Amino acid sequence: MKNAALILAVIVLFLITFGGLFYSVDETEQVVITQFGRPIGSPVTEAGLHMKLPLIQKAHFFPKTLLEWNGDPGQIPTQDKTFIYVETFARWRITDPLKFYETVYNEIAAQKKLDDILDSATFNFISSHHLVEAVRNSNRLLEKDIIISAGLTDSVQEQVSIKLGRSKIDRGILEQAAPKLEKFGIELIDMRIKRINYVDEVRQKVYERMIAERKQISEKFRSEGKGESKKIEGEREKELKRIKSDAYRRAQEIKGKADAEAARIYADAYNKDPEFFSFVKTLDTYRQTLTQDSAVVLSTKGDFFKYLKGYEEKH
Amino acid sequence: MPWQTGAGRDNPFGNSSFSADDILKKFRKFPGYRIPLFYLVLVVVLVLWSFSCFYTIQPGVVGVVQRFGKFVRVTEPGLNFKLPAGIETLTKVWVQYVYTEEFGIRTIHAGIDTEYAPSRQYLDESLMLTGDLNCAVVPWIVQYRISDPYKFLFKVRDVRKTLRDISEAVMRLIVGDRSINEVITERLEIATAVKSALQKAVNDADTGITIVNVELKRTTVPDPVQPSFNEVNQSLQEKERMIYEAREAYNKVIPEAIGEAQRILREAEGYALERVNQAKGDASRFLSLWTEYVNAREVTRRRLYLEAMQDVLPKLGKTYVIDPEQGGILPHLNLSEKLREDKKQ
Numbered sequence: 001m002k003n004a005a006l007i008l009a010v011i012v013l014f015l016i017t018f019g020g021l022f023y024s025v026d027e028t029e030q031v032v033i034t035q036f037g038r039p040i041g042s043p044v045t046e047a048g049l050h051m052k053l054p055l056i057q058k059a060h061f062f063p064k065t066l067l068e069w070n071g072d073p074g075q076i077p078t079q080d081k082t083f084i085y086v087e088t089f090a091r092w093r094i095t096d097p098l099k100f101y102e103t104v105y106n107e108i109a110a111q112k113k114l115d116d117i118l119d120s121a122t123f124n125f126i127s128s129h130h131l132v133e134a135v136r137n138s139n140r141l142l143e144k145d146i147i148i149s150a151g152l153t154d155s156v157q158e159q160v161s162i163k164l165g166r167s168k169i170d171r172g173i174l175e176q177a178a179p180k181l182e183k184f185g186i187e188l189i190d191m192r193i194k195r196i197n198y199v200d201e202v203r204q205k206v207y208e209r210m211i212a213e214r215k216q217i218s219e220k221f222r223s224e225g226k227g228e229s230k231k232i233e234g235e236r237e238k239e240l241k242r243i244k245s246d247a248y249r250r251a252q253e254i255k256g257k258a259d260a261e262a263a264r265i266y267a268d269a270y271n272k273d274p275e276f277f278s279f280v281k282t283l284d285t286y287r288q289t290l291t292q293d294s295a296v297v298l299s300t301k302g303d304f305f306k307y308l309k310g311y312e313e314k315h
Numbered sequence: 316m317p318w319q320t321g322a323g324r325d326n327p328f329g330n331s332s333f334s335a336d337d338i339l340k341k342f343r344k345f346p347g348y349r350i351p352l353f354y355l356v357l358v359v360v361l362v363l364w365s366f367s368c369f370y371t372i373q374p375g376v377v378g379v380v381q382r383f384g385k386f387v388r389v390t391e392p393g394l395n396f397k398l399p400a401g402i403e404t405l406t407k408v409w410v411q412y413v414y415t416e417e418f419g420i421r422t423i424h425a426g427i428d429t430e431y432a433p434s435r436q437y438l439d440e441s442l443m444l445t446g447d448l449n450c451a452v453v454p455w456i457v458q459y460r461i462s463d464p465y466k467f468l469f470k471v472r473d474v475r476k477t478l479r480d481i482s483e484a485v486m487r488l489i490v491g492d493r494s495i496n497e498v499i500t501e502r503l504e505i506a507t508a509v510k511s512a513l514q515k516a517v518n519d520a521d522t523g524i525t526i527v528n529v530e531l532k533r534t535t536v537p538d539p540v541q542p543s544f545n546e547v548n549q550s551l552q553e554k555e556r557m558i559y560e561a562r563e564a565y566n567k568v569i570p571e572a573i574g575e576a577q578r579i580l581r582e583a584e585g586y587a588l589e590r591v592n593q594a595k596g597d598a599s600r601f602l603s604l605w606t607e608y609v610n611a612r613e614v615t616r617r618r619l620y621l622e623a624m625q626d627v628l629p630k631l632g633k634t635y636v637i638d639p640e641q642g643g644i645l646p647h648l649n650l651s652e653k654l655r656e657d658k659k660q
Contacts, residue, residue: 002655003353006353007463024383024384024385025383025384025385026384026469027381027384027385027468028469028472029384029471040648044388046385047381047383047384047385047386048382048383048384048385049382049383049384049385055522064474065469065471066470066471066477066520066521067471067472068472068473068476068477068480070480081501088500089480089484091471091477105574131448132446132448133444134602135346135444135445135491136446136449136491136492137489137491137492138492139493140446140493140499142446142447142494143471143491143494143496143497149389164486166488166491167488173459189520190519190520192480192484192486192488193484194480194483195439195443195483195487196443196444196487197442197443197444198450199344203450204448204599205515206449207442207450207537207540209564210449210450210495210536210540210543211539211540211543213449214540214544214546214547215543216541217547217550218543218546218547218549218550219550221547221550221551221553221554222550222553222554224554225550225553225554225555225557225558226557228554228557228558228561229557229558229560229561231561232558232561232562232564232565233561233564233565235565236561236564236565236568236569238442238625239565239566239569239572240569240572243444243569243572243573243574243576244572244575246576247575247576247577247580247581250580250583251579251580251582251583252583254580254583254584254586254587255583255586255587255590257587258586258587258588258589258590258591259590261587261591261594262590262591262593262594263594265591265594265595265597265598266594266597266598268598269597269598269599269601270601272602272605273605273608273609273650276605276608277601279616279619280601280604280619283542283619283620283623284620284623286623286627287623287626287627290627290631291630291631291632292630292631292632293632294631294632295631295632295633295634295635296631296633296634296635297635298629298634298635298636299635299636299637300636300637300638303620304620304621304624305636308636309339310423
């Protein structure tokens with residue numbers, strides 16, 4: 001009999017436990033208790049062991065943690081008519097499980113609600129702004145065309161005027177969507193654009209543009225190279241001419257001075273007796289100018305041959 | 316009871332001398348034999364259950380203990396005790412371990428020569444728009460550690476996915492504010508900016524993780540555009556080459572020209588020296604001669620004249636000496652004819 005009583009006690013305990021007298025709530029969970037399908041009391045958000053009426057009451061578990069959501073509103077034309085794909089994600093949590101249980105019932109349905117509200121909010125925001133607003137975040141100066149080797153290139157800084165920027169668009173979508181989700185007991189914590197990409201046709205165009213841009217930079221470099229090369233070539237010509245003419249000028253100056261000095265020396269000397277100089281110089285000139293080809297007719301009246309006719313003093 | 320006989324019959328040790336029946340017979344000798352069946356089961360269950368009370372935690376790991384789902388404590392490495400299974404549960408969290416998330420790349424096989432999966436496969440993760448609306452391929456890794464096990468386990472349902480989503484958003488936010496050139500050249504600066512923005516975002520999301528490192532792998536442009544980027548580098552090389560070549564030509568000519576100029580100058584200086592020296596020499600000779608001439612004018616003059624004639628006359632081709640008193644001889648000399656003949660010879 002004692003054995004039977006013990007077995008009975010075990011069975012009763014078993015029934016109580018699995019019949020739902022006790023239930024434990026994890027740190028990550030919260031619970032709504034229903035009685036014949038109707039919610040009873042306030043939701044259980046405290047983790048630990050809890051009690052309820054077995055069999056009659058039912059516990060519905062909902063996550064208390066931050067939950068994830070990924071959005072894909074598909075192709076969106078921006079205000080400047082560029083077609084892009086936008087992928088978003090959001091983090092949300094069930095702040096009012098009771099409301100959540102009553103309005104959306106489970107998480108899958110909630111995801112659907114988030115899709116509807118967030119995707120359309122995203123679409124509205126993206127399509128009413130220029131693409132650059134969603135890509136850029138600030139008016140930070142962009143350094144363009146800085147190419148790896150420094151010193152040879154110049155960089156251009158580009159100033160664009162960004163009115164919103166990505167963070168503010170994120171916040172705008174959040175602010176637009178959050179109130180609509182409140183009535184489902186959902187709090188939207190964060191909402192961000194994850195990826196933005198061009199649709200394929202646009203991407204091809206962008207690639208072409210990028211290629212064209214690079215080609216233009218390449219050409220610029222080549223042309224700069226040629227220009228620089230020509231400049232050096234010109235420099236070379238100029239330098240060459242300068243060196244040569246400079247040398248010529250200085251050489252002439254030196255020679256001129258020497259000539260002048262020589263003239264002065266000659267003049268100083270010959271001025272002592274111009275007549276004698278003329279005599280000596282003329283004799284020297286005879287020596288140099290009269291050659292074998294010269295024929296000379298001399299008169300016996302001249303000094304040299306005067307003795308040919310006699311040696312008497314005539315005068 | 317039925318199980319006793321059953322146990323006896325199906326005893327797997329039936330062939331041995333110690334059959335179950337023998338053991339049971341021995342048991343029957345103890346007083347209170349009727350009770351043990353229930354207690355035996357209870358003791359076995361309790362012993363097995365109590366095994367779940369002890370656990371060891373390795374270094375670098377902490378144990379998070381929950382009682383009926385409620386968080387009660389964090390335990391440190393070593394041998395620890397908890398209430399048995401069903402009451403308290405244990406979750407181990409590797410707090411020292413550095414986890415790595417890869418974006419746009421996947422390590423297939425880590426080792427000395429780490430092998431990566433082809434990046435084209437993960438282009439979705441790494442393809443992004445830059446601030447100048449170009450496309451860039453930016454692969455990167457994020458390393459993180461679990462710094463708050465409580466938040467890590469209980470605050471966010473899927474920390475890894477949350478981290479991946481936030482990382483992608485933050486990376487694109489930062490890259491969206493850089494030009495394509497900056498994305499390619501300023502990887503370190505971008506990684507630093509991403510790291511701090513990412514840390515802030517994961518803190519806001521209560522993930523309980525700390526970002527250890529953000530590292531950008533080789534950033535490039537999409538494959539179709541790559542050749543044109545290479546061409547830019549090539550043209551830069553070309554440019555430098557052209558400049559060097561021009562400088563080479565310059566250096567080939569200019570030093571030579573400088574030398575040539577020096578030569579011309581030296582030559583001029585030589586000419587000057589020669590000219591002046593000649594002048595001085597000539598002057599000095601003239602003056603010496605003149606000094607003597609002053610002493611004996613007539614004789615010297617005559618001597619000089621005769622000496623000159625002595626030098627000149629023998630060299631001459633023809634010398635005609637005429638007496639003007641005779642007259643009329645000159646017309647007979649066909650001088651020009653004569654000279655022409657002389658030249659022919």
